[in-house]
Amino acid sequence: MLEKTFNYDSIIGMETKENYINIVGAGPSGLTAAIVLAKHGYKPRVYEMSPNVGHRMNGDFQGLENWSSDSDITVLLRDIGIDINFMCIPYYGGDIYAPKIAPLIIKSEKPIFYLVKRGADNYDSLDNGLKEQAVYCGAEIFFNRRVDSFEGKTIIAGGPKRAGFIAVGITFETETKNLASVIFNDEIAPKGYAYLLINNGFGTMATVIYKDFKNAKKYFKNLIDFFNNKKNIDIKNKKKFGGYGNFLIRDTNVFGKKIYIGESAGFQDYLWGFGLRYAILSGYLAAMSIITGSDYDYLWKKEVRPMMKTSLVNRYLIEKFGDFGYRYIAKKFAEGNPLNFLKRNYNPSFLKNFLFPIVKKKYKVYGNL
């Protein structure tokens, strides 16, 4: 897809440009934009209100999804100029729990997702890796600098501003062997899902909730009880973490000289919150729109919006079908090729395009708010 979007010949010879571009926010989207711009001779200045990158996260594991494109996500990252200088471990399966059925095993020949670490405290986190690359390429990053307005071309990469879903979890040390588990159960994660990821002595357990936020503590306790019953996991030195995600499909993400990317543009996977891919991709697209003089709105509408529209329909369907839907997904994951199933459902189809106009009326996530 991306290969067709840009005429790479047109950017040859731009390496000596002395243009300064402001970027607000040093999350994955802002840092990706900074890396790509700096590699093309621009001078990105990234302003981050926190003392370091990844401040919103706390050493938790996240999954870089590997299902929505044919190409492996690590290849796509390299193609857009991002090196894998951070922990990025392929996971090929795990187990899955849904109401009233026995746990099922998921297996895939290709990685379903890559495990990455978030936050500033781990040298091998995604955030530190991107920071290192941005600085190495010549971007300047100013920490403890909250900025709310700028003159000149500015990329806004400030993350979510409201909660479409919330996540509550812990990170911990453990002697339990590596595993990945996912749970669909409204008593633990209303309309969302919960997960347990363990890798080489470290674990992350969290519930991702789309309804009834005020009872998040209760759902998290149910999650702990669930795993105490099902698995014998030792948990040491636990630390709490949490956060939220924002989904919004705007008519435009260009406001004067401001270009919105990542979650500040509302780019998210509304089904399950796998927003990293959108953050990185939109950072790249914003940078390329500046480098090539192309229309950013055209680019994100072509590369990001179709999957977001599909994810809105997916959200509607999962909320509508409840436990039946959870069992259906669990069985589909386990019985065939989970990557194919995910890819088919994350990408637009005739049915989902047909349902979209009906579904969008049910969610206040469309247009400029």
Ligand SMILES: Cc1cc2nc3c(=O)[nH]c(=O)nc-3n(C[C@H](O)[C@H](O)[C@H](O)COP(=O)(O)OP(=O)(O)OC[C@H]3O[C@@H](n4cnc5c(N)ncnc54)[C@H](O)[C@@H]3O)c2cc1C
């Ligand atoms: C608990 C949790 C688990 C998740 N798990 C996954 C997962 O497994 N897989 C996945 O793909 N996605 C996951 N996500 C989503 C993913 O983390 C986000 O989509 C992604 O981080 C968005 O990147 P971003 O750059 O748009 O925003 P952010 O990562 O939020 O970065 C924005 C940055 O901007 C800074 N900032 C904000 N305002 C200002 C300002 N005015 N001035 C200066 N700086 C400012 C903030 O401090 C922050 O550092 C998860 C999210 C949460 C909360």
